[in-house]
Structures are given as structure tokens and as C-alpha cells.
Amino acid sequence: MADGGTPLGDGAQRQEAPPDAFDRIKRRMALLGMSCGGIASLTAAVLVHRVGLFNPVDARILPLLGTTLLLLTVALWRRPLLLPWIERIAWGLLTAYLLTALAYKTFHYPFGSGPLGARNFWFFLSYLLAFLIWSPRNALFASLAVTLALVILALWTGIATGGRNVSLLASMTQLVAASIVYIFTHFSFAQLRPQYARMRTLAFSDPLTGCANRRRAEELLAHEVTRAKRYGRPLSVILFDLDHFKQVNDQHGHAIGDAVLRAVTHAVREDLRTLDHLARWGGEEFLIIAPEISQPRALQFGERLRKRISVLRVGGRVQPTASFGVASYRIGDTVDNLVQRADRAMYLAKSLGRNRVEQERPQTAAQTNEAHDEHPAAETEDDQLALEE
Numbered sequence: 101m102a103d104g105g106t107p108l109g110d111g112a113q114r115q116e117a118p119p120d121a122f123d124r125i126k127r128r129m130a131l132l133g134m135s136c137g138g139i140a141s142l143t144a145a146v147l148v149h150r151v152g153l154f155n156p157v158d159a160r161i162l163p164l165l166g167t168t169l170l171l172l173t174v175a176l177w178r179r180p181l182l183l184p185w186i187e188r189i190a191w192g193l194l195t196a197y198l199l200t201a202l203a204y205k206t207f208h209y210p211f212g213s214g215p216l217g218a219r220n221f222w223f224f225l226s227y228l229l230a231f232l233i234w235s236p237r238n239a240l241f242a243s244l245a246v247t248l249a250l251v252i253l254a255l256w257t258g259i260a261t262g263g264r265n266v267s268l269l270a271s272m273t274q275l276v277a278a279s280i281v282y283i284f285t286h287f288s289f290a291q292l293r294p295q296y297a298r299m300r301t302l303a304f305s306d307p308l309t310g311c312a313n314r315r316r317a318e319e320l321l322a323h324e325v326t327r328a329k330r331y332g333r334p335l336s337v338i339l340f341d342l343d344h345f346k347q348v349n350d351q352h353g354h355a356i357g358d359a360v361l362r363a364v365t366h367a368v369r370e371d372l373r374t375l376d377h378l379a380r381w382g383g384e385e386f387l388i389i390a391p392e393i394s395q396p397r398a399l400q401f402g403e404r405l406r407k408r409i410s411v412l413r414v415g416g417r418v419q420p421t422a423s424f425g426v427a428s429y430r431i432g433d434t435v436d437n438l439v440q441r442a443d444r445a446m447y448l449a450k451s452l453g454r455n456r457v458e459q460e461r462p463q464t465a466a467q468t469n470e471a472h473d474e475h476p477a478a479e480t481e482d483d484q485l486a487l488e489e
């Protein structure tokens with residue numbers, strides 16, 4: 101089932117990246133970040149021993165940090181589900197290392213050292229990670245706790261030196277001020293994110309059925325057509341329209357009409373693959389974009405969906421049916437002519453009696469076009485015969 105899970109519809113849902121997709125991205129980032137961090141820490145540890153460039157505390161902590169980060173990388177690679185724990189441990193290790201190294205410098209060399217070294221830029225990574233790991237509120241608390249520790253260290257330096265190590269004090273004050281600005285900027289963006297996601301949902305989904313709307317469908321289709329063209333992959337579209345839907349509204353009321361639209365959407369979703377997209381194309385007209393499916397399979401797929409809709413009962417009284425038109429990508433197709441072929445096939449299905457699945461028939465294409473333009477749906481057997489002649 102492709103898009104049953106969210107009110108966003110299939111296409112839009114993928115844009116908003118459901119939690120598991122977001123976790124996959126986070127896992128990739130964590131694997132890359134921790135392996136680079138591990139290697140960088142071990143390299144720095146070697147330099148400490150060889151050149152003696154770093155704060156002496158580095159000599160003890162860096163090998164531990166580097167080894168643990170590499171072990172966490174392996175653990176995450178083998179067990180993806182450990183991500184929430186591993187990212188918290190990585191944040192804790194990084195933050196503890198940075199604070200310990202800074203505390204060592206301020207406690208042991210309050211007079212003997214100049215401004216803060218470049219290592220302290222990494223505090224900003226700690227804040228960034230906090231906002232990736234926790235909710236905005238919790239990340240704000242965690243990051244402010246780290247900044248409070250920086251403030252305490254700055255005060256300590258000021259008191260211990262009687263304010264005489266100006267360069268160290270100035271750089272610590274800068275670090276605290278920059279941390280506060282950075283944390284609140286992140287906090288504001290983190291709060292905007294859900295609103296942005298909601299706006300996307302509204303812009304790209306159909307409020308009645310929850311599936312993607314036409315604007316989103318056109319975007320998705322353009323993407324799939326480009327993919328089919330570039331990689332020579334099959335692509336089909338299935339356009340279906342509910343039969344005599346006006347009668348449903350007229351006889352049972354608009355509310356039942358709406359319930360039919362929702363029931364049909366729900367039933368169709370049950371049969372979609374993860375790759376497929378379902379969109380509301382117009383009033384009672386829907387479009388399915390089915391990548392990796394050629395025409396014969398798309399016809400079978402349409403037939404399965406047709407049967408599924410025809411066994412529905414809505415409100416105990418309404419038994420909807422739908423007419424389906426199937427078209428598959430051909431070299432040189434554009435979005436427009438692919439949909440036009442599906443549309444012609446759908447009108448052929450209407451004119452041949454409804455509740456059926458059709459593909460475009462070359463010999464009747466011109467006639468079906470005419471029928472579409474002049475008589476949106478041929479109603480009688482005479483109409484059918486006229487089209488078939």
C-alpha cells in the first residue's frame with residue numbers, strides 16, 4: 101500500500117519524508133559523520149603524541165573518542181534500529197570531550213594560555229546534533245545546559261585571573277554569545293519546520309480524500325516521465341472516472357457522494373505498490389502513476405482495481421463503478437500526450453458501456469477523440485456502435 105498512512109497522499113507523503121525515511125537519512129549522516137569523526141580524532145591523537153600541539157587532555161581523550169566513534173559506526177551499520185541510542189551517545193561523547201578539554205585549559209592554564217583554539221568551533225556541532233536528535237524544546241534545554249557550562253568556565257577564568265587574561269576571556273565571551281545566537285536561531289527554524297510541513301501538505305494534497313492533488317500529480321508525472329525517458333524504464337498511467345456520479349449526488353446527496361470518493365480512494369490505495377502514486381485529477385476523476393509497469397500489466401492492474409471498486413457498498417445503498425483508461429510511456433512522449441492517451445482510453449471505456457478498462461485503440465482514437473469532445477460519454481448502444489464502426 102503506497103499512501104494509506106498519512107493524510108498527505110502518496111506523492112506529498114514522500115515529499116514530507118515519513119519517519120522511517122527521515123531515519124534512513126539520519127542514519128546515513130550518522131555513519132558518515134561518526135566514521136569521519138573517529139578517523140579525525142585518532143589522527144589528532146597521533147599528532148598530539150608526535151608534535152605535542154594539543155591540550156594535554158587530548159592525549160588521553162582523543163584515542164578513546166576516536167575508537168568509540170568507530171565502534172559506534174560499526175554498531176549502527178550492523179543494527180540500524182540502535183540509531184536513537186547511538187546518536188545520543190555520540191552527542192554525549194562529543195560534548196563531554198569539548199567541555200573537558202576547555203575546562204582543563206581554564207583550570208590549568210588560566211594565565212598561561214592565549215585565546216580559545218579552533219577546537220571550540222565544534223561546540224556548534226554539538227548544538228546542531230541536539231536539534232537533530234531531540235524535540236526543539238529538549239534540544240534547547242540540552243544546548244543551553246552546555247552554554248551554561250561555558251558561562252561557568254568563563255566566570256571561573258575571570259575570577260581566577262582577576263580579569264587579567266583578556267584574550268582568553270574575550271574569546272570565551274565570544275563563544276558564549278555566538279552559542280546563544282546559534283541555539284536560538286536553530287530553535288526558531290526547528291519550530292518553523294512543522295508549519296512548513298503543514299503548508300506543503302495543504303498545497304499538495306486533496307483535503308477530501310487525502311491523496312495527492314493535481315498540482316502534485318503533474319510534478320510527480322513530470323519526474324517519472326523524465327526517469328522513463330532517461331533510463332528507458334516502463335511507465336504507465338491509469339486514469340479512472342466514477343460512473344454516473346452526478347446521479348449518486350442527485351439521488352443520495354452530496355455527503356454520500358463525498359463518502360463514495362473517500363471509499364474509492366481507500367479501496368484503491370489498498371492495491372497500490374510503494375512505487376505508485378494516486379492523485380485526485382479532477383472532481384470524480386483519479387490518476388494512478390505506475391512506474392516500472394508496461395501496458396499489459398497496467399491493464400491487469402486496472403482490471404483488479406475496477407473489480408475492487410465495483411464490490412464496494414457505500415452507505416448501504418450506493419454501489420459505485422468506474423471506467424478506466426490505461427496508457428504506457430512511448431519514446432518521445434510528454435506528460436501531456438501520455439495523459440491524453442489515458443484520457444482517450446477512459447472515454448472509450450465510458451462509451452463502450454462504463455465499468456471497464458480500456459487502452460487506446462489506434463483505429464478508434466480519432467473517433468474516441470470526437471466522442472470525448474462532443475459527447476463526453478456516449479450513453480446508448482447506438483453510440484457504441486457508432487464508435488465501433
Ligand SMILES: Nc1nc2c(ncn2[C@@H]2O[C@H](COP(=O)(O)OP(=O)(O)OP(=O)(O)O)[C@@H](O)[C@H]2O)c(=O)[nH]1
Nearest residue numbers: 341342343344345346347349354357358383384477
Ligand atoms: N459529492 C461530490 N461530488 C462531486 C465532487 N466533485 C465533483 N462532483 C460531482 O461529480 C459529478 C460529475 O458528473 P458528470 O461529469 O456529469 O459525470 P457522471 O455523472 O459521473 O457521468 P459519467 O462520467 O459520464 O459516467 C458532478 O455532479 C459534480 O458535482 C465532490 O468533491 N464531491
